[in-house]
Every structure is written in structure tokens, then in C-alpha cells.
Amino acid sequence: MQMSGAQMVCEALIIEGVQTVFGYPGGAIMNIYDEIYKQDSFEHILNRHEQASVHAADGYARATGKVGVAMVTSGPGFTNAITGLATAYMDSIPMVVISGQVPLSLIGTDGFQEVDAVGISRPCTKHNYLVSDLADLPRIMKEAFHIAKTGRAGPVLVDIPKDITAEFGNFIYPKDVNIPTYKPKYKGNERQIKKASEAIKKAKKPLLYIGGGVVLSNASELVRELADFGQIPTVETLMARGVMGAKNPLLLGMLGMHGNYASNMAMSETDLVISLGARFDDRVTGKLSEFAKYADVIHVDIDPANIGKLVNVDYPIVGDITLVVEKLIEQLKDDINPDNYKSWREVLNRYDNLHPQSYNDSDEVIKPQWAIERIGELVGEDAIITSDVGQHQMWAAQHYPFDRPRQWINSGGLGTMGFGFPAALGAKKGCPDKIVINITGDGSILMNVQELVTASEYKIPVINIILNNHFLGMVRQWQTFFYDKRYSETDLSYQPNFKALAESCGGIGYDVTTKEEFDEALKDAIEKDIVCFINVAVDRFENVLPMVPSGGALYNMLLDHKE
Amino acid sequence: MQKVRRVISVIVMNESSVLARVSGLFAGRGYNIESLTVAPIPESQLSHITIVTNGSEKVIEQITKQLNKLIPTLKVIEHEEMVEKEMVLVKFPIDANLSDIQALCSAYNGGIVNVGLDMVITMVADEPVRVKNFIEATKRYNPIEIVRGGVVAIER
Numbered sequence: 001m002q003m004s005g006a007q008m009v010c011e012a013l014i015i016e017g018v019q020t021v022f023g024y025p026g027g028a029i030m031n032i033y034d035e036i037y038k039q040d041s042f043e044h045i046l047n048r049h050e051q052a053s054v055h056a057a058d059g060y061a062r063a064t065g066k067v068g069v070a071m072v073t074s075g076p077g078f079t080n081a082i083t084g085l086a087t088a089y090m091d092s093i094p095m096v097v098i099s100g101q102v103p104l105s106l107i108g109t110d111g112f113q114e115v116d117a118v119g120i121s122r123p124c125t126k127h128n129y130l131v132s133d134l135a136d137l138p139r140i141m142k143e144a145f146h147i148a149k150t151g152r153a154g155p156v157l158v159d160i161p162k163d164i165t166a167e168f169g170n171f172i173y174p175k176d177v178n179i180p181t182y183k184p185k186y187k188g189n190e191r192q193i194k195k196a197s198e199a200i201k202k203a204k205k206p207l208l209y210i211g212g213g214v215v216l217s218n219a220s221e222l223v224r225e226l227a228d229f230g231q232i233p234t235v236e237t238l239m240a241r242g243v244m245g246a247k248n249p250l251l252l253g254m255l256g257m258h259g260n261y262a263s264n265m266a267m268s269e270t271d272l273v274i275s276l277g278a279r280f281d282d283r284v285t286g287k288l289s290e291f292a293k294y295a296d297v298i299h300v301d302i303d304p305a306n307i308g309k310l311v312n313v314d315y316p317i318v319g320d321i322t323l324v325v326e327k328l329i330e331q332l333k334d335d336i337n338p339d340n341y342k343s344w345r346e347v348l349n350r351y352d353n354l355h356p357q358s359y360n361d362s363d364e365v366i367k368p369q370w371a372i373e374r375i376g377e378l379v380g381e382d383a384i385i386t387s388d389v390g391q392h393q394m395w396a397a398q399h400y401p402f403d404r405p406r407q408w409i410n411s412g413g414l415g416t417m418g419f420g421f422p423a424a425l426g427a428k429k430g431c432p433d434k435i436v437i438n439i440t441g442d443g444s445i446l447m448n449v450q451e452l453v454t455a456s457e458y459k460i461p462v463i464n465i466i467l468n469n470h471f472l473g474m475v476r477q478w479q480t481f482f483y484d485k486r487y488s489e490t491d492l493s494y495q496p497n498f499k500a501l502a503e504s505c506g507g508i509g510y511d512v513t514t515k516e517e518f519d520e521a522l523k524d525a526i527e528k529d530i531v532c533f534i535n536v537a538v539d540r541f542e543n544v545l546p547m548v549p550s551g552g553a554l555y556n557m558l559l560d561h562k563e
Numbered sequence: 564m565q566k567v568r569r570v571i572s573v574i575v576m577n578e579s580s581v582l583a584r585v586s587g588l589f590a591g592r593g594y595n596i597e598s599l600t601v602a603p604i605p606e607s608q609l610s611h612i613t614i615v616t617n618g619s620e621k622v623i624e625q626i627t628k629q630l631n632k633l634i635p636t637l638k639v640i641e642h643e644e645m646v647e648k649e650m651v652l653v654k655f656p657i658d659a660n661l662s663d664i665q666a667l668c669s670a671y672n673g674g675i676v677n678v679g680l681d682m683v684i685t686m687v688a689d690e691p692v693r694v695k696n697f698i699e700a701t702k703r704y705n706p707i708e709i710v711r712g713g714v715v716a717i718e719r
């Protein structure tokens with residue numbers, strides 16, 4: 001069929017089953033926006049900043065498992081999208097971003113709004129394309145979606161010059177993808193899997209170390225099964241919260257810098273780490289030479305480059321978690337005695353009783369941890385929780401009772417403040433039946449606060465709970481601990497009127513200072529079903545504990561901070 | 564950890580920006596490039612990139628894995644048993660002792676390839692160590708310019 005390049009882009013999106021596109025128009029991408037105007041197969045959400053468009057597409061992908069799609073214009077539109085690309089790249093999120101580019105004839109001339117999009121985005125995309133011939137466009141669109149969601153998922157950028165979108169050509173959308181140089185490996189090596197299962201049988205103190213890859217591979221059920229019949233103690237990374245379910249007795253908690261005592265001690269004493277889709281991030285391992293010092297390591301990962309990158313691995317298995325765990329279960333099912341690890345479980349239970357995840361509640365002021373627990377009590381399983389970056393993020397990860405994968409959405413790898421609100425918009429578009437709550441800080445929320453307008457216009461009722469400590473709290477905490485309380489540029493006493501700010505954009509605002517008000521506000525917000533800010537005054541100087549100081553060993557935790 | 568020198572061949576799709584992907588990976592992840600050559604593979608849509616690098620075994624392993632991860636990469640060969648050659652062009656003033664220069668080049672399997680009004684150009688293609696020795700030896704004839712071609716290698 002003859003059609004313009006712009007039409008081809010829309011057709012491709014429709015064939016790929018895209019229902020929602022987040023974006024922002026501009027000169028170089030106007031032809032595509034003209035076609036968007038003419039069609040009604042998919043919805044376009046006009047965010048009020050390109051960074052928010054990309055985070056929204058990202059949140060949509062994390063909540064649904066589908067490929068998120070965002071669209072931006074050339075130059076500044078594209079550079080605004082970069083933080084979103086890098087955020088998705090670090091957390092392996094399937095996403096396609098389409099950017100307009102100046103016409104081919106102007107590329108390289110420093111034309112108006114020209115920037116080298118493929119050059120800039122190369123290190124923070126899984127792959128990228130500059131379309132230089134209309135004939136390539138259908139194939140490139142097909143490949144972009146394929147690459148984004150297969151293997152280790154990630155964002156793909158398609159940069160399309162304006163003249164290509166205007167040109168007419170024949171549109172045949174390829175049925176299959178044939179990239180001879182790209183063949184991700186899914187099935188783990190059988191011999192390695194067998195060896196690994198033997199190691200599990202022999203181990204006295206095995207530990208399942210669960211990462212975000214389990215969520216991405218939709219393998220949570222299987223992993224629960226594996227843990228369950230072996231009765232193997234389990235720790236989760238920040239990205240894996242929800243995989244095991246908060247009530248699971250085999251779950252010790254989160255490990256790492258703000259992990260709980262039992263989890264970090266388990267990692268320090270285990271004799272066999274079974275790593276599933278985790279990547280030994282420095283926020284998890286602490287001092288590498290002390291990490292899992294007494295253990296052999298089984299490492300299952302879809303990305304061979306992750307294996308052996310930081311720690312030495314005894315049983316490397318490249319493959320998709322789902323397929324590998326299926327095989328592991330087959331190997332172990334009738335052949336593992338849960339009693340083997342009984343004394344190990346008892347040791348870990350003692351650790352947990354010694355220093356459980358806790359905090360000192362107060363009657364005078366709302367403790368941020370209390371607020372998180374309270375949200376959990378009020379909405380629990382029904383909600384999807386997104387977050388920004390800082391103390392509130394860690395408290396949410398520590399204290400929210402996550403019960404299922406994809407319930408917890410946060411920027412783990414890049415740690416992007418400003419992620420939470422737009423990601424919540426995307427999650428709500430993808431899962432309209434869920435309550436979506438962004439747990440945020442008074443610093444982070446301002447980094448994409450313009451999305452109040454988007455949320456109002458499109459009636460996307462996201463609840464933003466601002467744990468307001470009038471500080472860039474996480475940085476303030478480090479200044480308290482390690483910089484002798486020199487609070488350089490972290491005091492946020494000067495604030496907007498958050499209630500009025502939300503209301504000026506068509507949302508609702510609540511100012512909360514007591515527990516009663518907190519309950520009322522949250523219940524009211526759920527009932528009203530309009531975008532809102534719940535501005536919660538919390539204890540200003542509360543710290544996230546326990547804490548493994550940066551670069552320290554996991555077993556050296558600060559459990560308490562006394563003034 | 565001890566550093567090792569390694570010659571790596573990367574077979575990639577011959578498409579725009581593929582070299583930028585490869586060199587960008589080295590720059591972005593802090594890997595060394597001692598030399599890099601690239602040319603199309605005859606009668607194919609592929610290019611052959613030869614990289615000489617150094618680093619600890621762990622780093623070298625990451626380099627090959629990261630190179631493999633690039634979408635246009637077909638194959639990465641970490642050379643072990645190989646024939647390795649490098650070419651060098653050296654320009655001398657015409658008043659240098661030409662028969663001495665000719666003899667020196669012959670000793671390194673090379674020769675004079677061009678003679679102009681005021682200069683003579685020689686070429687040598689040999690193992691990288693020998694090329695280095697050759698360049699050392701040319702010094703006494705006051706070379707005007709030395710251009711090295713970078714290493715190419717083929718597995719035996």
C-alpha cells in the first residue's frame with residue numbers, strides 16, 4: 001500500500017498493538033502528529049515535558065509488561081527524553097521512543113533543532129536507528145519492537161528525519177524479524193543446570209538472591225515454587241520487591257545498603273548464592289571482597305555480560321529465568337529434602353528476631369515509615385506503588401507489604417528523581433482498575449510537577465503522597481552521618497503550597513499533620529478519583545536504617561543512630 | 564591484577580555508526596584501545612574490525628561480552644593462535660643513504676615504494692614487535708614521517 005512515512009509509523013504502532021502513546025510534538029515530528037490526529041486506533045497523551053512522556057511510557061511498560069511507546073521532536077525534545085531513556089536502560093525496560101529529526105539534507109549542518117540523537121543516546125539505549133531511507137522504515141519499526149522486548153529488554157530509539165515522514169512509499173510490514181547478528185539465548189545449558197542443582201542439594205546454607213530479572217521474565221510463580229519445596233531462605237533486591245510476597249515466611253527481606261539485618265547476614269554467611277536475575281549492584285553488595293565470602297555462586301541471567309562482571313561465578317547459566325527455573329525445579333523436585341536447611345533457617349530467624357525491620361513510632365508527629373505501613377493496610381494488594389528517589393523510596397521498599405510482581409515501580413538503576421509521578425500516569429493508563437499511588441518526597445515531586453496538568457486533563461487519578469520532611473532527605477541523612485551535619489543545600493524549608501498547587505491544576509490537595517488526617521485524606525482521595533497531592537508533614541530528621549555505609553561490608557550495619 | 568595484551572577481531576554488519584558503537588563502548592567503559600583497524604569483508608555485508616587492547620583477564624572478558632552484546636555484532640574472536648601483521652610507511656629525505664635504507668627495509672620484508680624529488684617512501688609489513696624494531700632502526704636515517712597501519716590478525 002502507498003503511504004507516507006508518517007502514516008507508516010502510525011500503521012506500525014497499530015500493528016504492534018500499541019494502545020497508548022506518550023509524547024510531545026514539535027517541528028520535526030509534525031508529519032507524524034498530523035497522522036495521529038487522523039486516526040483513532042491509539043490514544044495519545046500529551047505530557048507537559050518530554051522527560052515525563054518517556055517515564056510514563058516506562059511506567060506503562062513496568063506495570064503491564066508490554067512495550068511502552070513515547071514520541072518526541074528533534075533537538076531539545078530529544079535531549080529532554082534522554083533521562084527517560086537512561087532510566088529505562090538501567091532497569092532493562094522494554095520501550096520504543098520515536099524522535100523527529102531535521103531533514104536528511106540538513107543533517108550535519110547544525111540545522112535548527114538538530115542534535116545527534118543516535119550519538120547521544122548510544123550508551124543509554126539497547127539499540128538505536130537513524131532512518132535514512134523510507135524503504136527501511138517498516139523493517140526498522142518491526143526490529144525496534146522486537147529488540148526492545150526480547151533478550152535482556154531495553155529501550156530502542158528510532159530517529160526519523162522530517163523529509164522521510166513526508167515521502168510516499170510502499171508499506172509492507174514484515175511478519176518476521178531476521179537480524180542475523182541478534183539471537184538472544186533463552187534456554188540455559190542443561191549440563192550447567194544439572195551441576196547447579198547438585199550444588200543446591202549439597203549446600204547447607206543456600207540463599208536465593210532474587211533480582212528484577214525475575215519480574216521482567218514473569219517468573220515469580222516459579223521462583224516461589226522453587227523456594228517453597230526446597231524451603232530455601234530468600235532475599236530480594238530493590239527491583240524484586242513483590243516477587244515472593246510480603247507474607248511469605250521464606251522471605252527474609254530486602255538486602256543491600258538499606259536491607260534488613262537478617263538478609264544481609266544471610267548473604268554474609270551463606271555457602272551457596274542462587275542468583276536469579278540479579279546483577280550484584282554495588283548498592284547491594286557493599287564491599288565486594290566481603291560479599292558472600294563463604295559461598296559458591298550460581299548466577300542465572302539472560303545477559304552473559306552480567307555474569308562474572310563483579311563476582312566470580314561457579315555455576316554460570318545464561319538464559320531466561322523462567323526456562324532455567326523450570327528446569328531446576330525438574331531436577332530438584334523429588335530429590336531435595338527441606339529438612340537439610342532447617343538449622344540454617346533457624347539461625348536466620350534468630351537474626352531476624354534480634355534486629356527486625358522496625359522503627360520508633362510517635363504520637364506527636366507522623367513517622368514516614370508509619371505512613372507507608374498505613375497505606376499498605378488501607379489499600380494493600382489493590383494498589384500499584386510507584387516512587388521517586390530518596391528516603392521515601394527506601395522506606396516504601398522496606399515497609400510496604402508488596403504481594404505481587406509489578407506492584408512496585410521505581411527507578412533502581414539510575415535513581416532518577418522525578419520518575420514517580422509520570423511513571424504512575426503510565427501505570428494507571430496500563431492498569432486502570434488499580435489504585436496507583438506515587439510515594440514521593442518534597443524534592444522529587446517538583447521535578448515533574450507539571451504532570452498535574454496532564455493528569456487532570458486526561459483524568460488519570462494518580463495519588464501522590466508527599467512525605468514532606470522539608471529536606472532533600474537522603475542527602476541530608478548522609479550529611480548527618482558523614483559530613484558532620486553540614487547541611488549544604490539540602491534544606492527545602494522554602495516550599496510551594498502543595499495543596500494550592502494541585503488545585504490550581506485541577507487536582508485536589510490535602511495537608512496532613514496527624515494520623516487521623518492521613519486516613520481521611522487517603523480515603524477521600526480514593527473516593528474522589530482525581531489526581532491529588534497528599535502533603536504529609538513527617539518527622540524532619542528521621543533516617544533510613546539499617547544502613548551499610550557506602551563501601552562497607554554487608555555485615556557492618558548501622559542499626560541505630562543516636563544523637 | 565595483571566594486564567595482558569589481546570588481539571580481538573569483531574565481525575560486524577557494515578552499516579553506518581557501527582564503528583562508533585564499538586569505539587564508544589571502549590570509551591564509555593574505560594577500556595584501552597592500542598590500535599584499531601577496520602575494512603569491509605569482500606563479497607559480504609560485513610566488516611572486520613581488529614582491535615588490540617590490554618587489561619586484566621576480567622576486563623578482557625567484559626570487553627568481548629560487551630562487544631557481543633552490540634546488535635550489529637556477528638562474532639567476536641579473541642585471538643590465541645594467530646598470524647598478526649602490521650604495516651608501516653616511513654618517509655625519508657632523499658639525501659639519506661638509499662642503499663642502507665633499502666637494506667634495512669629488506670631485513671624486515673619491506674622495500675622502497677615511492678621516490679620523489681626530495682623524499683623516498685618505504686613500506687614494511689611484519690609482526691608488530693618487528694615493526695617496532697624497524698621503526699627504532701630507522702631513527703638514524705632521520706625519518707620525516709612515520710605512519711603505522713594498526714594490527715590485523717587472522718586465526719591459524
Ligand SMILES: Cc1ncc(C[n+]2csc(CCOP(=O)(O)OP(=O)(O)O)c2C)c(N)n1
Nearest residue numbers: 390391392415417441442443444472473474
Ligand atoms: C535527578 C536527580 N538529581 C539528584 C539526585 C540525588 N538525590 C538522591 S536522593 C535526593 C534527595 C531526594 O529528596 P526528596 O525527594 O525530598 O526525598 P527524601 O529523601 O526527602 O525522601 C537527591 C537530591 C537524584 N537521585 N536524581
